[in-house]
Structure formats: C-alpha cells, structure tokens
Amino acid sequence: MKSFTTLIKGARLIVEECMKVERGDTVVIITDSEHIQVAQALSGACWAVGTSPVIADITPQVTTNSISIQASMEPPANLAAAMVNSDVILITAVMEWANRFAHVDPVRQSCKRGARIASVEEGMGEWDLTLEDIFNTVKRTEKIIQAVEGAKKVRVTSPSGTDVAISVEGRPPLKIVPIKGKGVMMGPIPLWGEVAYASVEDKTEGRIVFDGIMLGVGVPGSLKNAIELTIKGGRAVEIKGREEAERLKAVIKGSDENADIIGEFAIGTSEKEVYGSPSEKGMLGTVHFALGDNSHCYPGGQNVSRLHLDGSIRDVTVEVDGKKIMEKGKLVI
Incomplete structure (x- = not known):
C-alpha cells in the first residue's frame, strides 16, 4: 500500500x-x-x-x-x-x-x-513525470492536429497486418491532453495524450488488426491473440481470431445495430504511457479505433450506440492524404 x-x-x-x-x-x-x-x-x-x-x-x-x-x-x-x-x-x-x-x-x-x-490514471504518486513532460505532450498533440487539419483521407498500416483507410473530412479533432480546460472532453490524466476523430461512419475500408489492448473482451492487459476486423462501408463485416475475437463478436451481437460501425480513429501522443493497460491508447506510436458510439464525445459524430469499445494497434505508420506523419511508431513531422 x-x-x-x-x-x-x-x-x-x-x-x-x-x-x-x-x-x-x-x-x-x-x-x-x-x-x-x-x-x-x-x-x-x-x-x-x-x-x-x-x-x-x-x-x-x-x-x-x-x-x-x-x-x-x-x-x-x-x-x-x-x-x-x-x-x-x-x-x-x-x-x-x-x-x-x-x-x-x-x-x-x-x-x-x-x-x-x-x-x-493508475500509479498516482509514482509517475516518472515532470511539468515539462506534460507540456511536451500538449505540443506534440497540437503538432499532429495541424498535420491532419483539412485532410480527406488517413491510411494506417502496421506490422501485424493493419491496412485501413479512414475519412475524417469535415470532422474536427478532439484534443485530449493532461491539462484540462473548461468544457473540454473527459480524458485520463496526467500521462495520457491523444488526437481523436469521429471517423466518417460509412467511409472506413480495409483491415484492422488489434494487437495491443481491446476493451470489453475480458482481457485486462495485452491481447494474447490479435483480433482481425474486415471493414466495408464503415462496418466490421468479419471478425477473426481466437477466443478474444469470439468474445468481441458476442458483445457486438448482443448490443445494437450500430455497434459494428468504426466510430472513432485516434492517435496516441504521450511518450510516458506503456503497453498493456487501457492507457496504452494514449501512447505515442499507437493508433486506436473504437467500435460503436461517436455521438457523445466526438465533434461531428453521428453514430449512436450503447457500445464504445476501443482497440489499439502498435508500431503504426500513418499517412495523411499520402504524406507520412508517423512511420513504424515514430513521429516524422
């Protein structure tokens, strides 16, 4: 204690x-x-x-x-x-x-x-964190926002097999950083950083392979087995994997008709987060997608669902309208 x-x-x-x-x-x-x-x-x-x-x-x-x-x-x-x-x-x-x-x-x-x-976040009082670290997360987040501003298409690839295109056209960013202002969306503090978007609901196409964490499937840390989603017209039309994938399919089936829509696309921006906990989603070098609702939190989001389940992808490469801003988990802007 x-x-x-x-x-x-x-x-x-x-x-x-x-x-x-x-x-x-x-x-x-x-x-x-x-x-x-x-x-x-x-x-x-x-x-x-x-x-x-x-x-x-x-x-x-x-x-x-x-x-x-x-x-x-x-x-x-x-x-x-x-x-x-x-x-x-x-x-x-x-x-x-x-x-x-x-x-x-x-x-x-x-x-x-x-x-x-x-x-x-967990570990209060034991964070290896300075005010400079917090300010750097804010600056890095704003830099990524600028790089994505006005973009029509974002492509995400990863060594585990992700290759997916997302539209964020007309969708403002949601900046989630450790310093909270009035009226700003809830997010974890003090380590976390993230730029999130309500992905255009019917425009996501490709393959998403969650190889980090996945909420809602009863796995508290890193996934033992990756979960592969085939996305067509914004919906997960196929989910493959082992027991974690079966649990995810069951959760979606037991929810509502909009639970299989890719509602969120987000880029982690913190150098202080680590793999293996829900906070991984805020880690630089990761991207996460959420199935389900994006109407409550994300500017422009139109998908209403009882569920919002995040999964993370590690060591990502991110291209914005054809220009790389991240390569194998490293920011290149």
Missing part, C-alpha cells in the same frame, strides 16, 4: 497543475473501493486550495459494469445531478470502466456547462 504522503504528491499534481482547481470550485470525486485512498488524497489536495469536495463511492455500479458489458453505464440520477452542477469532476476507479464512463450523458452535459473533468 502506498503511503499517504506519496499519494498526496501525485494528488497535488492532478489538482493544482492538471485540473487548475481554484478556491470556491465545486468538486465531486467519483471512486470505487479499490481507489478510495486515492480519492481521499485528491480530496485533501482540493481542501488545501480552498474547496469542499464530495466523494461518491459507486463500487456496485463499477462491479456490475465489469461483470456485464451490456449493463448501463449511466450513473444514478443523484450523482448525475451532482456532476452537471460541479466545476470539477475527478474519476478514480478501474481504468477500463472509467474510459467507458466517458461516454455517458452526464459527462457530455457537464462539459457543455463548462466543467473540467478527467479520470486519474
């Missing part, structure tokens, strides 16, 4: 630098039983800057959602009301659950009302 002093060090980074919590802010901290000490440390850091935070322990919902991928992610009405009436919302819970929670209605409503909202 980490010392409270160690946790407070990380909590101050989150509260003071990433979230810019100010005296008088209304703060709610959402947690589960595994992360209650982290929540208490965050609460202490908030008190130190002059706020009176509330901690909401929603362990039963986190447990239910972990058992059943089909169970509703929407929070109870009283918690939803607290969220939309808060200036700052912090989530410290199982990371896969927190990533999925980003797509519920109260998160979107809170953003519209100008809240600053983020999930806290």
